[in-house]
Amino acid sequence: MQISLTISAPSSSRYLHHFSDPSPHSISQKPPPSPFSQPLPAIQFAVRNLSLGQQLSRVHSVKGSGFFSAIGRAIEEEEYRKARSEVLRKGFELEGYSIEGISIGGHETCVIIPELKAAFDIGRCPLRAVHQNFVFITHGHLDHIGGLPMYVATRALYSLKPPTIFVPPCIEEDIERLFDIHRSMGQVDLNFDLVALDIGETYELRNDLVVRPFRTHHVIQSQGYVVYSIRKK
Secondary structure: OEEEEEEOOOOOOOOOOOOOOOOOOOOOOOOOOOOOOOOOOOEEEEEEOOOHHHHHHHHHHHHHOOHHHHHHHHHHHHHHHHHHHHHHOOOEEEOOEEEEEEEEOOOEEEEEEHHHOEEEOOOOOOHHHHOOOEEEOOOOOHHHHOOHHHHHHHHHHOOOOOOEEEEOHHHHHHHHHHHHHHHHHHOOOOOOEEEEOOOOOOEEEEOOEEEEEEEEOOOOOEEEEEEEEOOOO
């Protein structure tokens, strides 16, 4: 709020004594010198005065604009990128198999075993996963399956053969509908083999490797996978 105040004194004025003045002067007498006997220049000043309520209302209006939430999202995304870059540098070998990938809760999970040409969950479809022929989906949360259509589409872009995707039977129809939507929106062919593999069933990846799902505990129905070798005599 701005207040503009102008004060100006008259060039001459009558002197009126106060009733408590011990030596009053009559009106006809010459008055004593007055501090206002000379005209004073006009005094102008502006006062900016914001009440606490007005200041808070401005802060709330900034919050309401999404400014702070945008900063929060940017910070969270930057932290995710840093964590992702750290994870991608790491990997280890186990019994002659390389284990690579990324797993950041709520953001992305994709574990890759190149020797098996397999990825367990697809996350946001890291480029390394595109070259794996098999994908094993554990459950339907987006941080585990969000990149599935991109995985299939990118393999087609690179002229790689259609992949084989293993899913729990409870989400088989949802996966089919998901790809039907992307086929309709993009007017493209998205070719893959979908295998609904239930607990207790087995699938032969190659003549010496078999995969079998097992039950896991999560907030929604989920399963893990065991890959084991077999020896034929």
